[in-house]
Amino acid sequence: MRILFAEDDKRLSKMIDFLLKKENYIVDCVYNGQDAIDYANLSDYDIIILDWMMPLKSGIEVCRYLRAKNNQTAILMLTARDSLEDKIDGLDSGADDYLAKPFEFPELLARIRALSRRINKTFYNDIIEYKNLKLNCCNAILTYKQIEVSLSPRENQLMELLIRNIHQILPREQIIDKIWGYDTNINSNTLDVTIKSLRQKLTKLSLSDCIHTIRGIGYKFEMDI
Template identity: 55%
Template sequence: MKILLAEDDSKLSKMLVYLLKKEMHSVDAVDNGNDAIEYIKLTDYDVVLLDWMMPQKSGIDVCKYIRSHDNNCGILLLTAKDTLDDKILGLDSGADDYIVKPFEILELLARIRAIKRRQPKAFVSDIIDLNNGLSINKTTFTAAYKNSDLSLTKREYQLLELLIENKNITMPRAQIIDYIWNTEDSISSNALDALIKLLRKKLTDAGSSNIIKTIHGIGYRIED
């Protein structure tokens, strides 16, 4: 799923991004309500996670903005406010669900899945096809070339998904490393080189050769 996290607590945000990516979700993160609205204008998210008390615009303000623009993405409010009146206000503002801090990550993930089940028509297609026959399925975390499944590791799939979602855009090496390994501090650029090599070999063996382009001194991209 494509998820937007709007949370101004940097430690909590970083932890949630790491855990959500481990669950194979694609995550954007912002720390204030204005940026959340700008991201929502540009991207079709499956689920938006909103902290209630953010700078500039609150989670409630962002929630009302989303619904006033006929956006049916799933909305989950994250907040320390736990009175009945607060919960009613959040839900009446357009949120699909409400979780009180501190919360367990397993409960958060379950609530995200429940939102998706309740709103199947609100989500963008989870299958992305390229013109050369390569495709990914973001629901099953699988890839195929001309209808033949590719056997990819978790990180190989994450790399392929990132490049396909940003096709025709050069992804900087540092951004790729941060997306795939995130908080693992000891990762070197050699790890990315090795991962690119492994993914390229599997694509070549399947018949889709030379699709990942090296942009020297910058990073990589997939052209379509």
């Protein structure tokens, strides 16, 4: 199950990220409300956990934005504001549940499990298909017209991101944040090397021209055949 965790307290964020991953959840962490919106627009999550007070946009603003865009992902609001009026504001903004700080990690897990039982959709699909192209995210096998190529873990993540956002321009910064992590110190050339490597794999499938470089911005995956 995929979780987006938005919390500006980096110490708390890293601790919760570590504990959730120990429970075998797939977690993306961001530290402000605008990044929470960008990540939610970029990928599919099963649950989004939002801190109420964050830079750029508050958890309430993020929640209202997502609901206005018809994003139905389950949302859990975290906040030190625990008055009845605050709880009502959080739930009225579109949150599915509310957890007051400070909280114990087992309670957070219990809330996540409860929300997962209420999700009215299947969990994350490990097989992604577009026309005759199929990516098995579990074993990192990309198939096109019965021809298969094996991808490295980074190529697999990048291919998944491109297919899920086909025909959309993905900025370099968003791709790096999504695949290597928000606090990464990698050289920007690392993305270019991964793109080049993935293009070589696509060449074996006769799809070498599907990844387009958008100069000064990022990349776009198009497949009209």
